Amino acid sequence: MSAKTVNHRAWWLVLPVVLLVGFNAVIPLMTVVNYSVQETFGNNRFFFEGVKWFDQVVHSARFHDALTRQMLFTAIILAIEVPLGVAVALAMPRKGVWASVCLVLMSMPLLIPWNVVGAMWNIFALPDIGLLGWTLNKLGFDYNYTRQPFAAWATLIAMDVWHWTSLVALLAYAGLSAIPDAYYQAAKIDGASSWAVFRHVQLPKMKHVLTIAVLLRFMDSFMIYTEPVVLTGGGPGNATTLLSIDLVKIALGQFDLGPAAAMSLIYFLIILLLSWMFYRVMTLDEE
Amino acid sequence: MARIRLEQLQHSYLANPLQDADWALKKMDLQWNDGGAYALLGPSGCGKTTLLNIVSGLLRPSAGRIRFGDEDVTDRQPDQRNIAQVFQFPVVYDTMSVYDNLAFPLRNRGTAEAQVDARVREIAALLDLEAMLPQRAAGLTADGKQKISLGRGLVRSDVNVIMFDEPLTVIDPHLKWRLRSKLKELHQRIGMTMIYVTHDQTEAMTFAEQVVVMHEGTVVQVGTPVELFERPRHTFVGHFIGSPGMNILPCEVAGGVARFAGIPVPTANPAGGAAGGKRTEIGVRPEFVRFAAQGIPVRVARVSDAGRHQVVETRHGDTVIRVLLDEHDAVPAQTAHLAFDPAFTRLYVDGWLAGERA
Amino acid sequence: MKRFMWLVPALYIVFLMLPIYWLLSMSFKHTNEILGGFTLWPRNFTLENYHKILTEPTWYMGYVNSLTYVTINTVLSIAVALPAAYAFSRYRFLGDKHLFFWLLSNRMAPAAVFALPFFQLYSAIGLFDTHIAVALAHCLFNVPLAVWILEGFMSGVPKELDELAFIDGYPFWKFFLKILLPAIAAGIGVAAFFCFMFSWVELLLAKTLTSVEAKPIAAIMTRTASSSGYELGLLAAAGALTIVPGAFVIYFVRNYIAKGFSLGRV
Numbered sequence: 001m002s003a004k005t006v007n008h009r010a011w012w013l014v015l016p017v018v019l020l021v022g023f024n025a026v027i028p029l030m031t032v033v034n035y036s037v038q039e040t041f042g043n044n045r046f047f048f049e050g051v052k053w054f055d056q057v058v059h060s061a062r063f064h065d066a067l068t069r070q071m072l073f074t075a076i077i078l079a080i081e082v083p084l085g086v087a088v089a090l091a092m093p094r095k096g097v098w099a100s101v102c103l104v105l106m107s108m109p110l111l112i113p114w115n116v117v118g119a120m121w122n123i124f125a126l127p128d129i130g131l132l133g134w135t136l137n138k139l140g141f142d143y144n145y146t147r148q149p150f151a152a153w154a155t156l157i158a159m160d161v162w163h164w165t166s167l168v169a170l171l172a173y174a175g176l177s178a179i180p181d182a183y184y185q186a187a188k189i190d191g192a193s194s195w196a197v198f199r200h201v202q203l204p205k206m207k208h209v210l211t212i213a214v215l216l217r218f219m220d221s222f223m224i225y226t227e228p229v230v231l232t233g234g235g236p237g238n239a240t241t242l243l244s245i246d247l248v249k250i251a252l253g254q255f256d257l258g259p260a261a262a263m264s265l266i267y268f269l270i271i272l273l274l275s276w277m278f279y280r281v282m283t284l285d286e287e
Numbered sequence: 288m289a290r291i292r293l294e295q296l297q298h299s300y301l302a303n304p305l306q307d308a309d310w311a312l313k314k315m316d317l318q319w320n321d322g323g324a325y326a327l328l329g330p331s332g333c334g335k336t337t338l339l340n341i342v343s344g345l346l347r348p349s350a351g352r353i354r355f356g357d358e359d360v361t362d363r364q365p366d367q368r369n370i371a372q373v374f375q376f377p378v379v380y381d382t383m384s385v386y387d388n389l390a391f392p393l394r395n396r397g398t399a400e401a402q403v404d405a406r407v408r409e410i411a412a413l414l415d416l417e418a419m420l421p422q423r424a425a426g427l428t429a430d431g432k433q434k435i436s437l438g439r440g441l442v443r444s445d446v447n448v449i450m451f452d453e454p455l456t457v458i459d460p461h462l463k464w465r466l467r468s469k470l471k472e473l474h475q476r477i478g479m480t481m482i483y484v485t486h487d488q489t490e491a492m493t494f495a496e497q498v499v500v501m502h503e504g505t506v507v508q509v510g511t512p513v514e515l516f517e518r519p520r521h522t523f524v525g526h527f528i529g530s531p532g533m534n535i536l537p538c539e540v541a542g543g544v545a546r547f548a549g550i551p552v553p554t555a556n557p558a559g560g561a562a563g564g565k566r567t568e569i570g571v572r573p574e575f576v577r578f579a580a581q582g583i584p585v586r587v588a589r590v591s592d593a594g595r596h597q598v599v600e601t602r603h604g605d606t607v608i609r610v611l612l613d614e615h616d617a618v619p620a621q622t623a624h625l626a627f628d629p630a631f632t633r634l635y636v637d638g639w640l641a642g643e644r645a
Numbered sequence: 646m647k648r649f650m651w652l653v654p655a656l657y658i659v660f661l662m663l664p665i666y667w668l669l670s671m672s673f674k675h676t677n678e679i680l681g682g683f684t685l686w687p688r689n690f691t692l693e694n695y696h697k698i699l700t701e702p703t704w705y706m707g708y709v710n711s712l713t714y715v716t717i718n719t720v721l722s723i724a725v726a727l728p729a730a731y732a733f734s735r736y737r738f739l740g741d742k743h744l745f746f747w748l749l750s751n752r753m754a755p756a757a758v759f760a761l762p763f764f765q766l767y768s769a770i771g772l773f774d775t776h777i778a779v780a781l782a783h784c785l786f787n788v789p790l791a792v793w794i795l796e797g798f799m800s801g802v803p804k805e806l807d808e809l810a811f812i813d814g815y816p817f818w819k820f821f822l823k824i825l826l827p828a829i830a831a832g833i834g835v836a837a838f839f840c841f842m843f844s845w846v847e848l849l850l851a852k853t854l855t856s857v858e859a860k861p862i863a864a865i866m867t868r869t870a871s872s873s874g875y876e877l878g879l880l881a882a883a884g885a886l887t888i889v890p891g892a893f894v895i896y897f898v899r900n901y902i903a904k905g906f907s908l909g910r911v
Contacts, residue, residue: 004734004735004736004737005735005736005737006736006737006738007736007737007738008738008739009738010732010735010736010738010741011732011738011739013728013729013731013732014728014729014732014733014744016725016728016729017725017726017729017748017788017792018744020721020725020781020784020788021748021751021784021785021788021789023781024751024759024763024781024782024784024785025751025754025785084657087653088653088654088657090653091650091651091652091653091654092654093651093654094903095903099899099903100896100899102654102658103895103896103899103902103903104892104895104896104899105658105661105662106654106657106658106661107838107842107891107892107895108661108665108888108891108892109661109664109665110842110846110891111842111845111846111887111888111890111891111892112668112846112884112887112888113845113846113848113862113863113866113884113887114846114848115848115863115866115867116668116866116880116881116883116884116887119877119880119884120664120667120668120671120881120884121664123667123671123679123877124664124667128682128683129679129680129681129682129683130667130683131663131664131666131667131683131685132663132664134683162660162661162664165657166661167839169657170835170838170839170902171794171835173835173902173903174798174831174832174834174835174902175797175798175831177831177902177903177904178798178801178829178831178832180376182374182375182376182378183378185345185365185372185374185378186372186374186378186436186439188345188364188365188366189343189345189365189366189370189371189372189392189440190366190391190392190395190439191366191392191395191396192391192395193395196395200380200382200383200391201380204380204381204382205381205801208797208798208800208801209794209797211797212793212794212797215749216752216790219752219753222753223753226848268753268754271753272750272753275749275750275753276746279746279749376803376805376806429805456805456809457803457805457808457809
C-alpha cells in the first residue's frame with residue numbers, strides 16, 4: 001500500500017466529526033469527573049475529596065470479583081462469536097435470493113431492543129414455561145438458570161452469542177465482498193488450495209473488519225448491562241453480576257454519587273487501556 | 288506447446304443474448320503462434336479483457352473452442368492450462384515476503400524446496416528483485432509489485448503463455464518505459480508467448496510483433512505495427528493508430544474513380560467494385576498529405592506544434608483534414624491545396640478496405 | 646466438503662430463528678397463557694397485543710419517533726463520517742492517530758456515565774424532548790463507528806485508483822461520488838445498517854432526553870413492566886414489531902453489503 005501523503009489541511013475534512021462528537025463527549029465527561037472527586041451528603045453540597053473514591057473502589061474485593069467475572073465473560077464470548085461469525089460469513093452465498101434471505105434473517109437478533117432480548121430469553125429459558133428450558137429438561141438435563149450459577153452463565157453466553165454473532169458475520173461478509181476478484185483469479189492461476197486462499201487472501205484482507213468486530217464486541221460486552229439484568233438480575237446471588245451491573249447497584253442503590261462516578265471512570269479507563277492494547281496489536285504492521 | 292487457436296469463439300455476459308450488441312465477443316477465429324509477442328489493442332469496452340480471460344480460463348466462452356497446440360483446453364481450469372496472468376492492479380500476497388510470493392506457485396504444486404529456492408533466485412535475478420527478496424511484499428512500490436506478479440508467472444517452468452492485462456496502468460510514467468523494456472528483454476531471452484492487452488497504441492506497437500486490433504467485440508485487423516500503420520483494413524484501425532489518426536473523408540465513387548468534393552482522388556486499391564448505397568470513404572494518413580499547387584482546396588485552420596512535427600488542421604467545408612509537416616516546413620497562410628500520396632490513399636466501403644470484406 | 650457449506654449458515658439461522666419464533670408466538674398469546682405453562686404454539690391465539698399497539702397513539706407514535714431520530718442520526722453520521730474517513734485513509738496529519746483513537750474511545754463509555762450530564766446539557770440548550778436531541782446525542786457513538794468502518798473500507802481501495810482518476814481528469818467531487826463511493830459500497834451498506842441498529846436499540850439516552858414529544862418505542866416498552874407485572878404478550882408484540890423497520894433497512898442495503906468492486910480502470 002503506498003504511503004499516505006502528509007496534508008494538514010485534511011483537518012477540515014475531519015472537523016465536522018470532531019465537533020459533533022466532541023460536543024457530546026467533552027462537556028458531559030467533565031461533569032462526571034467533577035462528581036468523582038467530590039463528596040455529597042445529598043443536600044446538593046459538594047466537598048472536594050481528591051482521590052478517596054478511586055482508592056476505595058480500586059481496593060474493594062467486590063470490585064475485583066465483578067471485574068474477574070467480566071473478563072471471563074468477555075473472553076468466552078469473543079472466543080465463540082468471532083470464529084463463528086467469520087465461518088458464517090465465509091459460508092454464506094455471495095449473491096442471489098438466498099443471500100438476501102440470509103442477510104435479512106441474520107440481522108433480526110440485532111434489531112431487537114435489548115430489554116426485549118433479555119425478557120425473551122428470560123421466558124425462553126425458564127424450565128417450566130419456556131421452549132428452551134422445557135426442552136432441555138425434557139431431554140433429561142437438570143436445568144434451571146435461576147438457581148444454578150453454571151446454567152445462568154451458559155444461558156447468558158448463549159443469549160449473547162445469539163444476539164451479537166451476526167454483527168461479526170455482517171462485518172466479515174462486507175469485508176469479504178470488498179476483496180477484488182483479481183486476487184481470487186491470481187490465486188487460481190497460482191494453483192492455491194481453498195485453505196491457502198483463506199490464509200493468504202481472505203484473512204489478510206479482512207483484517208480491518210475483524211479488528212473492528214473484535215474491538216466492538218470487546219467494548220460492548222464489557223459494558224453490557226440491560227440484557228443480563230433482565231435475564232438474571234445478576235444472579236443467582238451475584239454469579240452473573242458483571243461490572244456495569246455492580247456499578248449501577250452502587251450508584252442507584254446507595255445514592256453514592258462519588259464512588260459511583262469514580263467507579264465509572266475507572267471502568268472507562270480499564271476499557272480504554274485494554275482497547276488501546278488490542279488496537280495497537282491488531283494494527284501493528286501498519287507502521 | 289505451440290499455437291493458441293480460438294475457433295468460432297463467441298461470448299456474451301447475458302444469459303439470453305438476442306441482438307448483436309448483447310455479444311461482448313462476436314464470432315471469431317484467431318491464431319497465435321508459439322513464442323510470439325502479441326498485443327491486443329483496442330479502446331475500453333472492445334472486449335479485449337474478455338478475450339484474455341477466456342484464453343486464460345478465468346472465463347468460460349458462451350460458444351467456441353480454445354486449443355493449445357492440439358489439445359482442446361476449453362473445459363480446463365486456469366491452473367491446468369500452463370498460463371500466467373499479470374493484472375492491471377498489482378496483485379501480491381501482502382502477508383508474505385517477496386521470496387514467498389515468488390515461491391507460492393511452486394509450493395502449491397508440491398515442488399521440492401531446493402528447486403523452489405533455485406528457481407526463485409533465478410527469476411528474482413532476471414527481474415532485479417534480488418535485493419528485495421526478504422522484504423514484505425506489501426511494502427514495495429507499484430512497479431515492484433507488478434514485477435512480483437510477473438515473477439510468479441515466470442517461476443513456473445510449465446508456463447507457455449504469459450498474459451498481461453494493461454499491466455502498466457498504475458506504474459509511474461517515468462518507470463513505464465523501464466518496465467516495458469524489461470518485458471521486451473524478457474521475451475527475447477525466454478521466448479515464451481506473451482499476449483499484452485492494452486488501449487495504448489504506443490505500448491502495443493513497441494512491444495508486439497503482431498498486433499490484434501479489436502473494436503466492439505470484433506477482431507478488426509491482425510498485423511505487424513508497420514502493416515497496421517500503412518495499410519489499415521478498417522477505418523477504425525486507421526483512426527485509432529497513429530497520432531494524429533488517419534484522415535477519413537466521405538467520398539463518392541463513380542466510374543471507377545473516387546471523388547472528394549468533386550475532385551478525383553487516385554487510390555491504391557481499385558475503386559471499381561463499390562456498389563451503390565454503401566458508405567464510401569477515403570482514408571489517408573496526415574503523413575502522406577502534402578501541400579501542393581493544385582488539388583483539394585482547403586482553408587488552413589490551426590497549426591499545432593508537436594515537437595519535431597507540426598500538425599496542420601485544414602478544412603474543406605465541414606471536413607477536417609490534417610497534414611503532418613516537419614517542424615521546419617513552411618505552413619501556408621490561409622488557403623492552400625492538398626495532394627495525397629496515391630500509394631497510401633485507400634478507399635473504404637462501410638469502414639472496410641474496398642475489395643476486402645472482413 | 647464444499648457441498649455441505651450451506652449447512653453452516655443454515656444451522657446458524659435455525660439457531661437464530663428459534664428464539665424469534667418464541668417471541669412471535671408469545672406475541673400472539675395472552676400474558677396468562679405465557680406464564681401459565683409451556684405451549685409450543687398459541688392455544689388461544691389472540692391479536693389483542695398487536696391491536697393495542699397499532700391503535701393506541703402512545704404506542705405507535707413510539708415507533709414513529711424512533712424512526713425519525715434514527716433516520717436523522719444515520720444520515721448525519723454517515724454524511725460527516727465520509728470525508729473524515731477519507732482524510733484518515735489517505736492523509737497523515739498532525740495528531741491523526743490520536744484523534745482516531747479518541748473517536749473510538751467515545752464508544753467505550755457506558756451510556757450510564759453520560760445520562761445525567763446529557764440531560765443537563767441538552768436541557769440547557771433547549772433541545773430537551775426533541776428528535777434532534779436524540780439524533781445528535783447518538784452521534785457520540787455512531788459517528789466514531791461510521792468513521793472506523795468507512796476508513797477500513799477506503800483503505801482497501803488502492804490509492805492508485807485515486808491517482809488514475811485524477812490523471813483521467815476527474816474533479817475531486819466526481820471521483821468521490823462516482824468512483825470511490827461505489828468501490829466502498831459494502832462499507833457504506835454495513836456502516837449505515839449499524840448506525841441504524843445501534844441508534845434504534847439505544848434506550849437509556851433516548852429515554853433520558855425525551856418525555857412526550859419524541860419518546861421512542863424502546864422507552865414506551867419499559868412501561869410494560871408496570872405495577873400489574875410484566876405484560877409479556879404486549880412486550881413481545883412490540884418487540885416483534887421493532888424488527889420490521891430494521892429488516893427493511895438491511896433489505897435495502899443488501900446489495901451494497903454484498904457488492905464487490907473490481908480492480909479495473911473505470
